[in-house]
Amino acid sequence: MGALVPADLGELLRTRVLRVRRPVWGRGHGRHASRRVGLGLDFRDHRGYVPGDDPRQLDWRAVARRDRLVLRQTEAEDELSLLLVLDAGANMAYGEGAQSKLAVARALVAAFAWTAIRQGDRVGLVISQGDEVDAALARPAAGRDRLDAISRRLAGLAPRGRAPVRGLLARVAPRLPARTLIVFVSDLLDLATQVDDASAIEGELLGGLAQLRARGHDLVVLQTLHADELEFPWDGARLVRFVDPRGLRVDVEGAASSLRARYLERLGAHLRELEAACETNGLMLARVRTDASLGQTFATLLGRLAGDPGAAVAP
Template sequence: MPHRLLNPQTFAAIKDLRLVAKAVVDGFLLGQNQSIRRGAGIEFAQYRSYQPGDDLRQLDWKMFARSDRYYIRESEVDSSVAVRFVVDASGSMAHQDGDLSKLDYARFLVAALAYLATQQGDAVGLFILQENQLVQLAPQQGSQHMQRFFHQLSHVKPNGQFPAADRLAPVFARKRQREITVLVTDMYEQTTEISDTLRKIGAREKDTLLFHLMGRNELEFNYQGQLQFQDLETGQTLQLNPDTQREAYLQHLQTWLQALETETRKKQIHYERFHLHEPLDKALRAFLLSRARQ
């Protein structure tokens, strides 16, 4: 059951993002703690394993980092951090693999992480990036702020190209000493606009996570027959036979992916790649590890 709640296909038809987020987070934490037993080195006078319904503000991040398990700390919560979610909503995020688009997956991913962060007591902000507009909600706490957060995330539609880095000053503005930035994108760029943005974010903030979304059909290029492909941002079309191009495509793709991951990690940015049918536990785990370092 918990693993099913992490599968984006399970909740694709649910419109209430907050409900989706709560189900994902509860399923994830429950699944991680089903096999917890008492053992040496755990101070049970102060800690107990997470159970559904527990106040997530008492979840102990540092205990997670040490033990890879989720424990409730029956003491005061540490001071909060600000978590800035930066979401690519350019036209390429409309790419679909089955019933899900990249932007659908990004919605579920960001909603779950934001819910987890706010329940812990952190402030969350949302920056949705498109060619002709920038949706920005500065990191805050509170129920009204979260209503706006989920509303904006629910209603955004992919459109246009990724904006140039010089138009994104609000994304780079720093207001707190303790911040985490999460950039969710498919890294589809016309020149180097996303790479430039990532470089600026990485230079500004030591705790930056890049969640790179791709369709499994992109990763495997499992198309058949003579097809016409269209660039979702420029409208340009290309006719080709995938069977004759698959080997060369996959070689170029692996070269690009390896270079991207290497360059990202050189900048000390945490890199994770996801395909659109992949459960969300990897993203939640990466976020928790980053949060534990604060």
């Protein structure tokens, strides 16, 4: 796990916990607020005693004050089900070393997994690449073994091929435990499987995620983007040939200056569209720049998950 997570992020992870804003519906006792009244420590409410209630829950002070039998109800704390979905297609390969999109995405996934496992939550991992979906670790599970398995899986990961979106949703959706936190990590730049179906598949993905949201799951979309993709640093009369790493689209060659303006325009439009769609569908969209501090990014993420409204969507 140490190899996957940069030092500053690792330092951060020691002190932070993963909390979600909404109550969860776990199977066992955890540290997340549960939809259910439970055996936690935090006071929730009083209610009148009805025969059959556990007498141990009587709030004797309240009984004395109100002169009738009152039960003290406390918050239940449930464990969280976390599903990490990672796009590891060749499109994620861009960048150098730790700055590559996949490296950043992997670090974030590892950080999520580590944080969750440490606090007893159950974690699942789905990796999609090379036209197939690796769902071997998809069923969330807790414990050291799971963390090790995830670590191994992530450590041997290399960007490859295209990440299928349709198959991914079909594989993941039916098996999800209730109220799962789904973290979908991708660059969301080009999900096309054919030359002309990028928008359609994107809509399909967002629709699918929205359905999951509607079924009570929490959804976080982590869009990892490299600075070059956002800023298009190439300029001038030099010839540049852009090659699709996934081998889908024809190469584009030309003077960078002639490409830049329209690229930035179209990219901005795409990103705005994406934000709007996520907003509409109640998906939490977090954009991660690979050159930003990972620790900062992750802290912000945790904050937003916990309900801190301060964090903005766009980096």
